Amino acid sequence: MSVATTSTSRGLLFGVLASLAFSTSGAFIKPLLESGWSPAAAVTLRAGIAAVVLLPIAVVSLRGRWAALWRARWRVLGMGLIGVAGTQLVYFASLQRIPVSTALLIEYLAPLLLVGYVWVTTRRAPRAVVIIGSVVAILGLVLVIGPGALGAAVDGLGLFFAALAAVGCAIYYVIAARPSDGLPPVAFAASGLLLGSVVLGVVGAVGLVPFEFASNSVALFGAEVAWWVPLVIVAVIGTAFAYVSSIAASEMLGSRLMSFVGLLEVVFASILAWILLGEALTLLQLLGGAAILAGIALVRSEKQADAPLEPGSVDELATGQIAVISPGPAPALARDTIADGDPAATVLTAPGATKP
Template identity: 60%
Template sequence: MQLAPTSAGLTAAAVSVVSFGTSGAFVKPLLAAGWSPAAAVAARVLVAGLALLPFTLHALRGRWDVLWRGRWRVLGMGLVAVAFTQLAYFAALTRIPVATALLIEYLAPLLLVGATWAATRRRPGATVLAGSALAVGGLVLVIGPGAVQAVDPLGLLFAFAAAIGCAAYFVIAARPADGLAPTALAGTGLLLAAVLLLLAGALDLLPFTAHFGEVTVLGQAAPWWAPLLVVAIIGTAIAYATGIAASNLLGARLASFVGLLEVVSASIFAWLLLGEELTLLQLAGGALILGGIAAVRAERPAAPAPEPVVCLA
């Protein structure tokens, strides 16, 4: 039995959210062992792109014209959605707390609502506005109320740039596929992003340090490549491929709101795998985010509102 597009999209989004949520628990051992954040991200993106390469080639089946027609989506995914977003986020972390940077980056759904409002000159429905308020309130509770504070203005600017990159990810993923499968878009975009990140490291634009000895994973000694493979395959390759598929089926706005559950998923995995505290406040925040997603999904506009257009030319 074939799932309806919305049901299939929500299923893909759920897989993406859970996959992305595993990242923190398996990147943390690398960072604790001496890996710099930029080196860890470059490695995970490169390994993920290589892991998807056979699936990318199978999806293309030698139809390189499909890749050429979708070149702006590939460039946008690799340069903007992955590399630019990661670079902006890490730049923000050098100046502001992690919680504040996360809170600002995950305001991407509100940017999409505002962009659609500006593009169509039509105010979003009451359900979308209510859903936005619920989702942001839930996000604050999950990340922590302490994230809302006055901090370095340049750090805030970098975090806002990461939010724009995050919003661009959903918009690019939701564009008409024109024969370019989600796995092919994810695989080529990740490889392109890896090249850019490694180049940034080679030019000393980012601190690149790595430790190739044993690391501690879930209380046990393990080779450095073990957590890297987990975060690259599950937390990156599968996460991006299913996330792109979800955006293509759900549209950028709804997919971005569902994506907010990544912070809930990450908190749950940190609790299960790392023993970090999971508070009732965070669970309440997760419930508010779910309420916000339900409200956004419930909107039935009179005519389909076009997604905001991102010019990649």
């Protein structure tokens, strides 16, 4: 088995684990939102706690190579300002004007943006298998989220904010996929989350977005627990672990393929909502999940020798070729309650997820 094949297999494993981890946020953040928390407050603390959890590990991983963090300063700024904070802020703004399902559907069009980006920057049209895989995956996304998301929105500004969230999500994958240059994924995730949480906190403090907390106990899977219990769980699993895994996977797979793998988040979110929250899982959603898997398989099947290589992927480095590297989540969500964007919280009742 070649180095490229091995790294891609590992990348797919990390990508699936990241999508599964991001998908847990909806089930654990929803109780907080129902008890009076605003999405912005929940996601700010979520990112902040995750950063604190990762910082000791990040410091150890950077021992003797702090210069790597300085070299990656623009990448860190992009992750914190766009991948963590900016994407979620415009996603929140879209939720104030259009249905959650519509906002989710638009945001998760990010893979199509990346397919188009590679097409434009390399001036090489994607192979038919990639186009077919893209269509199949997006149709699956529509089935999982709900066909009602199509045409449900009428507010132009809301659609614009959702489109910005899609761009932010795409940029998140591009930033995550860029060569690490010696910066460990855990250090990159910790610094990006720390910066993003600070920015979100400032935005909330000045009143640009609703920022409300509640200290009362919350109902979690039939039991009353302290408010910090679900917050810590989602910070550790749905944020810290999810971001590190997502960044590692993006570096191995490249931005385009990882963005398609990220669609599994909505599938896992629907399954968890069914298991943990008792929300019905319909036949259409099951078919949609199968379609997303098929789309990912089709995109992955494109032969690297005949197609543009993914920016920053290990496959690219293993073959010794040079690909165009672009400048550059996510959001985790829940269904029909309200969610944030890729890396964030939710309040939806349609599948949600994170991330970005």
